[in-house]
Amino acid sequence: MKNFGLIGKKLEHSYSPLVHKMLGDNISGSYNYELLEVEEDDLETLIKNDKYSGFNVTIPYKKLAMKYCDEISKEALEIGSINTIVKVDGKIKGYNTDYYGFNYLLKSNNINPEGLKCIVLGSGGSSLTVQAVLKDLKAREVVVISRSGANNYKNLNLHYDAQIIVNTTPVGMYPNSGVSLLDLSKFENCRGVVDLIYNPHMTRLLIDAKIKGIPHVGGLEMLVAQAKKSSELFKGFKINKNEIKRIVGNVKDETLNIILIGMPGSGKSHIGKMMAESLEREFFDTDKLIEKREGMSIPEIFEKRGEEYFRRVETEVLKEVCKEKKAVISTGGGIVTRDENYPIIRENSEIFWIKRDLKDLEVKDRPISLSTPLEELYEQRKELYKAWSDKIIDNPKGSNYSFGIIKDDCYIDNRWSVLVINGPNINMLGIREKGIYGDKSYNTLNKMIQEKANKLNIKLEIFQSNHEGDIVDKIQESYFKGYDGIVINPAGYTHTSVAILDAIKAVQIPTVEVHISDVNNREDFRKVSYVREACVESISNRGFKGYLDAIDFLYENYSD
């Protein structure tokens, strides 16, 4: 197996081995990928070491490494920085795939610098690439801010009119997270903040942007996009662009914590434990950690040391536990009472608000709930729970929620998604008119569709109903759930339903109409399809395979 690696000075933060493993494992041609921390004096020897067939290059060597290349791509030469090295026929060739990565990041997040004033923090190799992309996308002005340049952090007031801010420095990066170079409140015209850092997922700069309601994005998509391009150079063949989205989702699954917040007694500890078991993750409960640390129960801590002391310890414990990766963390209901807790829990997590009716909240052993009316407590906290969380999980009393049900609501799955809808009598497949529809069952059909989705690694939901209104409801729901495509066999409603036609038109999601039989060569009334005009494709007479072809069609034409 060939050896590749990431060259840099400090690499503790890097997700590159994870990303390259995913790129190597899932698309044929895996390779070894190592972190190669090196001092400047040893850079040349490392690059020339025959053990390695190529490298990625990061801070601070993106400019310097060019010196040891025999050839440099035109693009990299123009930018003045490389991030990829490949050895071909004994020659060391340098490339810049960061350009592609940064461009991808902006485009996929609808950040358009055209006509805008941009400031770029940092003046290293990545900064050069960022500047090139911003200029190519017609930014009005690109100002580089660096510690010792003409534009620096002391005269930043000259650029408080900046509209886009891009951080290319390592300030705020793991393990030294939680710091930012700027006071964002000074930038009143700012309408986009990009941080190339991807670990933590949300740097302090990005958290500040989120608090201010400014569109913002971190560097994970850029990391994966540039890695995909580099991997193509390493392996010598193209990789589907859809892999970027898939791997971004997988990296999030591998690195983000799930954090549960919400009113005391709402079920955070209970659900957290179930989630952790089901997702095979480690589980932490901040109250339990506090009790262990203090050697006292929560009521005892409140009684002996008071609430202020408890809150201080709680923040300390949060700081520790939020350094975990891929854990499930239940918090105490009061963490939202301290502003300083927000950036701590926000850094690397998906945050869920567990909700339950006030009358059903458990109050036992909860000193705050016993001393303050729950309505009052909820008034004080509800806006904070809402603002701090990404998603809500309803946990009504007596619902007997198993994690399986909750999981659908909260599991983080960013893959390209398709909804398959079947209309009336399709559930009777295998029983009904076998001469027309075949003898295979509805379950067999679903299995085939699921296998197809697994093969393409897409998210799938299958729905069947005999009721027109339910089908309309489902189509509408697909809009709010953000499905990328719909495959529909409206069955008998094909030839009658204006309501289903209107629903497809309303959601504007690419939809393929499927019929198992040859509808055009049966009764005349089957030749009319109301839904057809709203569909991007119509497939009939291909049996169950029609559904698989429909998924292929959508995936090939609409997944980029």
Ligand SMILES: Nc1ncnc2c1ncn2[C@@H]1O[C@H](COP(=O)(O)OP(=O)(O)O)[C@@H](O)[C@H]1O
């Ligand atoms: N979904 C659920 N199913 C069964 N019992 C639950 C559920 N959610 C909460 N409970 C119970 O309600 C009580 C309070 O839940 P807990 O997880 O301790 O709340 P929190 O951590 O939010 O204070 C516990 O007795 C817990 O077992």
Ligand SMILES: O=C(O)C1=C[C@@H](OP(=O)(O)O)[C@@H](O)[C@H](O)C1
């Ligand atoms: O809401 C609160 O202020 C508190 C909630 C409790 O945790 P739970 O939310 O798990 O009950 C515990 O941290 C402490 O009693 C204070």
Ligand SMILES: [Mg+2]
């Ligand atoms: Mg709890």
